[in-house]
Amino acid sequence: MDNTTLIGMIAAVCTTAAFVPQVLQILKSGNVDGISVAMYSILTFGVAMWLVYGIILQDLPMFLANLVTFLLSSSVLALTLRKRFQNRRNLGGAVPHI
């Protein structure tokens, strides 16, 4: 494997696996205060577009990497929204900052 391919694989693994610690931190601490729902909504949509792009180009590595990223970023989004609405119920219906 030449250096360029190696660098590309390291980049792909890092930018895919990076979201794992964020998911684990939310599951462990339950704290989603500083997390931007807008960011994860746009990011999840963008990664879904990369999935479609990978399917059209029949590029399996691109598809698989973005599938993992899609699952992770949508998990962060879902966990954050769920926690915000739990907080809302606890606040007796006051509208939370999303």
Add this chain to the structure above:
Amino acid sequence: MDNTTLIGMIAAVCTTAAFVPQVLQILKSGNVDGISVAMYSILTFGVAMWLVYGIILQDLPMFLANLVTFLLSSSVLALTLRKRFQNRRNLGGAVPHI
């Protein structure tokens, strides 16, 4: 421009611009509680690798998109670390959860 190129551009713009709302939310609220430093450290390193990859391949769009993402993700990382160490000083030296 054909549909495939359009989908690729939408994907690139979204996965690059997605970090802007997170940076703005931190600047506005100062709240970094739920943000994972591990995630942004790995992500920033991974995006830096994509930058190197783009330079080697002399792929300008890949370089420019990842340069923007690198600046945004490293901003989130720097703002989060700065806030955590400010909190540490306010707590009189107790070790904050990073």
